[in-house]
Amino acid sequence: MSSQDIPEENLPAEAHAGHDEHGTLSVADEKNPFADPGLPPHEHRIQDIDERAARRSERVVALLFTISMLATVGFIASYVAIPHDKAIFVFPLGHINALNFALGLTLGTALFCIGAGAVHWARTLMSDVEMTDERHPIEASPELRAQIHEDFRQGTKESAIGRRKLIRNTMLGALTLVPLSGVVLLRDLGPLPEDKLRHTLWRKGKLIVNMNTNEPLRPSDVAVGSLTFAKPEGLEEDSHEFQNEIAKAALMIVRLQPEDIKDKQELAWSHEGIVAYSKICTHVGCPISLYEQQTHHVLCPCHQSTFDLSDGARVIFGPAGHALPQLRIGVNDEGYLEALDDFEEPVGPAFWERG
Numbered sequence: 001m002s003s004q005d006i007p008e009e010n011l012p013a014e015a016h017a018g019h020d021e022h023g024t025l026s027v028a029d030e031k032n033p034f035a036d037p038g039l040p041p042h043e044h045r046i047q048d049i050d051e052r053a054a055r056r057s058e059r060v061v062a063l064l065f066t067i068s069m070l071a072t073v074g075f076i077a078s079y080v081a082i083p084h085d086k087a088i089f090v091f092p093l094g095h096i097n098a099l100n101f102a103l104g105l106t107l108g109t110a111l112f113c114i115g116a117g118a119v120h121w122a123r124t125l126m127s128d129v130e131m132t133d134e135r136h137p138i139e140a141s142p143e144l145r146a147q148i149h150e151d152f153r154q155g156t157k158e159s160a161i162g163r164r165k166l167i168r169n170t171m172l173g174a175l176t177l178v179p180l181s182g183v184v185l186l187r188d189l190g191p192l193p194e195d196k197l198r199h200t201l202w203r204k205g206k207l208i209v210n211m212n213t214n215e216p217l218r219p220s221d222v223a224v225g226s227l228t229f230a231k232p233e234g235l236e237e238d239s240h241e242f243q244n245e246i247a248k249a250a251l252m253i254v255r256l257q258p259e260d261i262k263d264k265q266e267l268a269w270s271h272e273g274i275v276a277y278s279k280i281c282t283h284v285g286c287p288i289s290l291y292e293q294q295t296h297h298v299l300c301p302c303h304q305s306t307f308d309l310s311d312g313a314r315v316i317f318g319p320a321g322h323a324l325p326q327l328r329i330g331v332n333d334e335g336y337l338e339a340l341d342d343f344e345e346p347v348g349p350a351f352w353e354r355g
Contacts, residue, residue, distance in 0.1 A: 047124045057124040058164055064117035065170035071110035072177040078102035079184050110178050117174070121167060127158035198346050200232075200249040202327060207233035208251065208276065208337040216336040217253065222274050227291040227298075228253040229279060232339070248347050250279035250287060251327060253337075254309055256296060263312035269328040271337065276327040277313050278347040281305055283320040285348045298324075320349075 047054040078099065086098040140148070161168045207216045211229040222228055230251040235242060255274045261267045266275060277298075279287050286302035296310040305318030313324035325343040332338045 042130065045124060045128065054125060057120065058167055061117045061121045061125070062166045062170045064113040064120065065167070065174040068110045068113035068117070068174040069170070069177050071106045071113065072174075072181060075103060075106035075110065075181050076184055078106055107181050110174070110181070114174050114178060117171065125160060125164070199342055200347065201235060201245050202232055202249060202339045202342045204339065204341055205332070206339045208253065208329065208339065209233050218335055219272055219274060219331060219337060222253055222255045224255045224257065224273070225293040226255060230276070247280065247285070251276050252279045252288065252298070254291065254296075256310060260296065260310050262310055266312050266326060269326055271329050271331055274329065274337070275309060276329045277309065277324045278327070278343065280348045281320055282322040282324065282349050283318065
């Protein structure tokens with residue numbers, strides 16, 4: 001339908017600009033060579049004069065935004081449900097990865113429908129009146145800024161985003177959901193966070209087993225002034241998890257005279273002067289293996305960090321920055337030494353800054 005077919009009273013005011021009642025240029029405009037540069041007359045869209053056509057366009061835009069939302073949900077569902085190694089036959093592509101095909105199809109559909117909906121909205125429902133403006137200086141004047149604000153408000157009004165709630169709500173829904181596709185893809189950047197560094201195999205009731213004999217320890221097995229290396233019950237040297245778990249769960253058992261223990265918590269967590277500390281140095285993770293019986297000091301052979309076992313295993317020399325974590329121990333009904341809990345602090349080096 002052209003503007004010639006539209007009744008005169010239905011034409012917007014802009015259609016009469018520069019013309020008199022007979023459609024000819026006014027005398028003032030004839031003297032202005034740029035008043036009519038020879039552009040064809042503006043043709044109004046059917047949606048401008050027929051509300052039923054406008055509502056059909058509104059439903060089309062809303063449908064496209066709704067399809068985008070469904071495609072985004074399909075993208076997430078495909079990522080969760082389809083195995084990464086499953087293949088399907090797609091003619092004429094042959095056998096392709098099912099997950100890649102589903103992700104590409106759903107994400108492409110979601111993005112396409114958002115773009116198509118926006119284009120259809122602009123071409124059929126937003127104002128299409130041609131406007132001209134004079135060139136202006138780079139620096140905007142207060143009047144220009146006020147005009148821009150007014151134009152923005154006018155554009156918002158002409159877009160009918162406040163009146164056409166169906167378009168607005170479905171568009172906001174599509175734009176809100178489609179970024180979730182990128183969030184879901186972050187899952188492939190690495191394994192999900194786990195709290196492994198804060199915990200070891202030690203638990204309440206875990207027997208303390210001699211590292212050399214693989215036998216549970218009794219208090220009578222630990223002599224005053226001796227150093228015994230231990231591990232949790234059930235951790236076998238030929239098991240798959242041994243190397244990973246022993247690096248955190250390795251224990252050294254020392255028996256002191258109770259009156260020699262200076263730290264009250266250390267005394268409360270011991271049993272008859274038997275104390276249990278992590279064997280892993282808090283500097284770079286070397287296993288501690290040297291014990292001075294007279295001073296109750298243990299030394300790391302790598303960089304000579306020295307810890308005082310009679311005073312909470314605090315650092316008294318060397319580059320280690322933190323005391324050794326202590327394991328709270330007791331005796332079960334059968335007379336064997338057991339853990340009463342896991343270490344309260346992460347064992348080993350460099351975790352303090354990360355934790």
